[in-house]
Amino acid sequence: MDPKEMKARMQIPKQPMGEQDPKERVRNFYEVPLGFTPEAAIEEAKRCIQCKKPLCVGGCPVNIDIPWFIELIAEGKFLDAAKKLKETNGLPAVCGRVCPQEDQCEKVCIIGKKNDPVSIGRLERFAADYEREHGEVTIPELAHSTGKKVAVVGGGPAGLTVAGDMVKKGHTVKVFEALHVAGGVLMYGIPEFRLPKNIVKAEVEYLSRMGVEIELNSVVGKLDTVDELMADGYDAVFVGTGAGLPYFMNIPGEHLVGVYSANEYLTRVNLMRAYEFPGHDTPVLRGKKVAVFGAGNTAMDAARTALRLCPEEVSIVYRRSREEMPAREEEIHHGGQEGLNFQLLTAPKKFLGDDDGRLHGVECVKMELGEPDESGRRRPIEIKGSEFVLDIDVAIISIGNGANPLVQQTTPDMKTNKWGNITIDPDTGRTSKKGVFSGGDIVRGGATVILAMGDARRAANSMHDYLTTGEW
Amino acid sequence: MYEITEKIELSHGVYQYKVRAPQIAKKRKAGQFIILRMNEAGERIPLTIVGSDEETVTIIFQEVGKSTNILGSLGVGDHILDVVGPLGMPTHIENFGTAVCIGGGIGTAPVLPIAEALKAAGNTVHSIIGARTKDLLILEKEMEAASDKLYITTDDGSYGHHGFVTQILQKFIDDGCAPDFVLGVGPVPMMRAVAEVSRPHKILTMVSLNPIMVDGTGMCGACRVTIDGEIKFVCVDGPEFDGHLVDFGELINRNRSYLKEEKMAVEELTYHEGEKCYERSPS
Numbered sequence: 001m002d003p004k005e006m007k008a009r010m011q012i013p014k015q016p017m018g019e020q021d022p023k024e025r026v027r028n029f030y031e032v033p034l035g036f037t038p039e040a041a042i043e044e045a046k047r048c049i050q051c052k053k054p055l056c057v058g059g060c061p062v063n064i065d066i067p068w069f070i071e072l073i074a075e076g077k078f079l080d081a082a083k084k085l086k087e088t089n090g091l092p093a094v095c096g097r098v099c100p101q102e103d104q105c106e107k108v109c110i111i112g113k114k115n116d117p118v119s120i121g122r123l124e125r126f127a128a129d130y131e132r133e134h135g136e137v138t139i140p141e142l143a144h145s146t147g148k149k150v151a152v153v154g155g156g157p158a159g160l161t162v163a164g165d166m167v168k169k170g171h172t173v174k175v176f177e178a179l180h181v182a183g184g185v186l187m188y189g190i191p192e193f194r195l196p197k198n199i200v201k202a203e204v205e206y207l208s209r210m211g212v213e214i215e216l217n218s219v220v221g222k223l224d225t226v227d228e229l230m231a232d233g234y235d236a237v238f239v240g241t242g243a244g245l246p247y248f249m250n251i252p253g254e255h256l257v258g259v260y261s262a263n264e265y266l267t268r269v270n271l272m273r274a275y276e277f278p279g280h281d282t283p284v285l286r287g288k289k290v291a292v293f294g295a296g297n298t299a300m301d302a303a304r305t306a307l308r309l310c311p312e313e314v315s316i317v318y319r320r321s322r323e324e325m326p327a328r329e330e331e332i333h334h335g336g337q338e339g340l341n342f343q344l345l346t347a348p349k350k351f352l353g354d355d356d357g358r359l360h361g362v363e364c365v366k367m368e369l370g371e372p373d374e375s376g377r378r379r380p381i382e383i384k385g386s387e388f389v390l391d392i393d394v395a396i397i398s399i400g401n402g403a404n405p406l407v408q409q410t411t412p413d414m415k416t417n418k419w420g421n422i423t424i425d426p427d428t429g430r431t432s433k434k435g436v437f438s439g440g441d442i443v444r445g446g447a448t449v450i451l452a453m454g455d456a457r458r459a460a461n462s463m464h465d466y467l468t469t470g471e472w
Numbered sequence: 473m474y475e476i477t478e479k480i481e482l483s484h485g486v487y488q489y490k491v492r493a494p495q496i497a498k499k500r501k502a503g504q505f506i507i508l509r510m511n512e513a514g515e516r517i518p519l520t521i522v523g524s525d526e527e528t529v530t531i532i533f534q535e536v537g538k539s540t541n542i543l544g545s546l547g548v549g550d551h552i553l554d555v556v557g558p559l560g561m562p563t564h565i566e567n568f569g570t571a572v573c574i575g576g577g578i579g580t581a582p583v584l585p586i587a588e589a590l591k592a593a594g595n596t597v598h599s600i601i602g603a604r605t606k607d608l609l610i611l612e613k614e615m616e617a618a619s620d621k622l623y624i625t626t627d628d629g630s631y632g633h634h635g636f637v638t639q640i641l642q643k644f645i646d647d648g649c650a651p652d653f654v655l656g657v658g659p660v661p662m663m664r665a666v667a668e669v670s671r672p673h674k675i676l677t678m679v680s681l682n683p684i685m686v687d688g689t690g691m692c693g694a695c696r697v698t699i700d701g702e703i704k705f706v707c708v709d710g711p712e713f714d715g716h717l718v719d720f721g722e723l724i725n726r727n728r729s730y731l732k733e734e735k736m737a738v739e740e741l742t743y744h745e746g747e748k749c750y751e752r753s754p755s
Contacts, residue, residue, distance in 0.1 A: 219557070
């Protein structure tokens with residue numbers, strides 16, 4: 001790029017993206033950001049100066065060729081851009097929405113040193129949406145059939161990525177999904193207003209069109225074991241069973257009616273569509289005053305979902321301060337706009353119930369921050385005598401998950417750590433069991449969609465090596 | 473889609489179905505359950521697997537809410553949208569010596585496969601099945617075949633012993649014939665009463681818990697119960713637990729979480745015209 005053009009490009013301001021008005025959107029489940037118009041996308045894409053050694057590619061867990069696809073958008077070749085994305089990322093419409101780009105590609109963008117970084121995530125989303133909305137999703141060329149069969153356990157972000165990669169490499173792939181729809185956390189966890197379910201369905205449909213077979217209602221570990229799959233003719237298995245049973249706080253009153261885990265609350269609303277009850281059969285207690293305990297992305301999802309179910313007040317109760325909140329800044333910002341009440345430096349002591357065993361409040365205590373602890377964050381310390389009662393009738397606990405035990409229980413020769421998560425070689429995704437690979441939350445214990453996809457990409461590459469060389 | 477291949481009405485509003493699910497039929501063991509969903513708007517409901525043959529699994533259910541009412545309205549040749557299983561841990565079966573198997577109401581259905589397995593393992597099996605009234609008693613013949621001796625109770629005295637299943641168990645103990653193992657499945661208050669009868673005599677007593685579930689595969693935590701002061705998840709750790717360690721009061725309470733919503737759902741199903749009750753203003 002000649003210096004003159006580079007200079008001109010660096011003058012272009014960051015393009016705004018429209019959003020639903022906060023007052024409107026808390027009354028619906030439609031998506032909050034509206035996406036770029038083609039004009040805005042081209043303008044934003046022109047902000048990329050096409051670095052010779054692009055740092056953004058290294059910042060992406062699946063190493064998307066970011067400058068290339070962005071340049072295609074700048075040239076108005078939107079379908080080509082989408083095609084380029086799909087060479088390295090099977091789920092661009094998803095990643096463009098839910099990746100923490102500010103900590104990955106956009107964090108290292110050179111433009112971001114002096115200015116706002118290029119909106120890589122929004123451009124990714126734009127290209128993928130454009131392709132889908134124009135009904136021109138093309139199937140990439142598949143390698144010649146290798147005659148090898150791959151079983152993928154779990155149809156979430158990790159499993160779908162492995163399935164897409166392996167089918168492109170010429171293997172026969174079958175995904176075993178425990179629930180009645182594929183998509184995993186993209187379907188049951190992330191709310192409609194952040195990731196519309198028809199997008200997930202379209203991505204799954206795309207895999208099916210490439211030849212991936214998806215068997216729903218199929219719980220590996222209970223129906224077939226990993227050993228039985230291998231005896232059945234599968235040459236390699238990927239275990240991507242995702243997040244498991246939720247942690248609770250072990251404080252009194254956690255069994256009162258009205259106390260949910262974030263997993264249960266979100267599953268009821270997203271997967272089972274409790275927000276349409278009684279049109280859909282699964283109910284959820286809407287409550288008048290809701291408190292969410294925890295401050296990660298799942299907590300923000302739960303809190304913003306609760307806001308849409310019409311209670312009077314939704315609070316985030318977190319024992320540290322805003323700075324330590326692990327959720328993405330964008331989520332905290334959106335939640336704030338929508339009217340979330342942040343009860344920071346506050347810790348719950350016990351839940352209070354009425355005679356019918358239904359929740360009516362939580363006793364909390366105020367905290368202050370002391371010296372940094374082993375995590376590097378300042379340790380919260382109780383302020384004696386600062387106890388108070390917060391009136392709530394729904395509580396949502398969002399403090400993380402353990403490991404789902406079903407595959408491990410029936411695969412004794414596959415090593416796990418002391419928490420029950422599967423142990424892998426991080427470079428190859430190999431487990432201790434020959435022919436079996438793993439990645440995503442069942443290994444990490446609770447991370448992001450894109451990290452699960454990065455694990456899956458590495459596992460698929462080394463699975464392909466294993467299947468073609470036979471070397472373990 | 474999973475086809476219903478046989479339908480028998482066992483008593484008023486209580487049905488036995490065979491559902492074609494060959495893979496589940498091959499794998500299932502006594503004590504395990506399935507989750508089914510009737511249609512796209514349906515909820516996921518757990519039901520114990522009562523038996524199986526090569527092609528089908530047998531379930532028994534009572535019409536109590538919207539989903540079970542829709543299920544009950546189906547016939548042979550109709551299909552259930554989703555069936556997933558076998559879920560939960562199988563019953564631990566061994567030769568305890570003498571086992572007493574107690575089924576209350578619809579709870580007799582899950583007891584049957586366990587009684588059969590206990591018998592096959594060499595136990596002397598005495599069974600007690602009870603119901604409110606004679607017409608609601610199910611599986612009498614099958615339980616008789618699975619047991620060395622079968623005792624029947626009805627709350628109203630219309631058949632068998634006039635009284636409760638716990639009274640028969642108490643009598644065994646009082647007569648010096650305390651069993652080595654007790655299994656009790658039925659309404660939660662019945663299971664609690666059974667556990668209270670056997671507790672002073674330290675007889676191992678297993679109960680099968682029936683909390684509200686959503687995914688049923690160890691993800692959501694809806695089915696959490698307190699066992700000996702610790703959180704357990706019925707879908708992956710259960711459904712059977714040592715009855716002397718279960719916090720039954722908590723389970724009864726949690727099972728009442730959605731009473732109002734369940735009524736609304738049933739009304740949604742049976743509604744014909746006019747306002748639904750929950751739409752009416754509370755004048």
